[in-house]
Amino acid sequence: MIQDMTEDQITLQIIKALKEGKNKEFQEMLAELQPYDTARIFECLPEKHHTRFLIFLTPEQIAELIQELEKAHQLIILTKLGIEKSGQIMDLMDNDDLA
Numbered sequence: 253m254i255q256d257m258t259e260d261q262i263t264l265q266i267i268k269a270l271k272e273g274k275n276k277e278f279q280e281m282l283a284e285l286q287p288y289d290t291a292r293i294f295e296c297l298p299e300k301h302h303t304r305f306l307i308f309l310t311p312e313q314i315a316e317l318i319q320e321l322e323k324a325h326q327l328i329i330l331t332k333l334g335i336e337k338s339g340q341i342m343d344l345m346d347n348d349d350l351a
Contacts (some may be wrong), residue, residue: 254284263296270304272274291320303332311337315344 254262262281269278282290294305294317306314306329314333318326318341332339 254281259289259292259296263293266293266305267297270301270308275295275308280311282313282324287316287320291317291325295321295325302328306332311341314341319345 254265257265262285266278266281269275269281273306287294294302297305311319314329318329321329330341333341
């Protein structure tokens with residue numbers, strides 16, 4: 253589905269799925285991406301879409317996303333998730349990624 257699309261086109265399709273509440277379509281697109289690519293798209297998204305993007309992710313996907321982001325973005329995500337959810341996500345991460 254997205255293999256022939258540019259990063260900008262994928263980002264627009266992700267935004268469309270987020271706005272329309274199409275979690276299944278969102279997950280299908282993410283299934284075709286590597287964690288690094290998912291992180292790049294997250295970084296390119298306008299700030300107003302970050303929370304919904306995180307809501308649509310599974311805890312495992314959030315853990316993978318965090319591992320691919322710079323510390324500043326990691327802190328933003330963990331803050332948005334709150335203490336309890338952040339703890340659950342960190343439990344899913346490898347110890348060397350927590351340093």
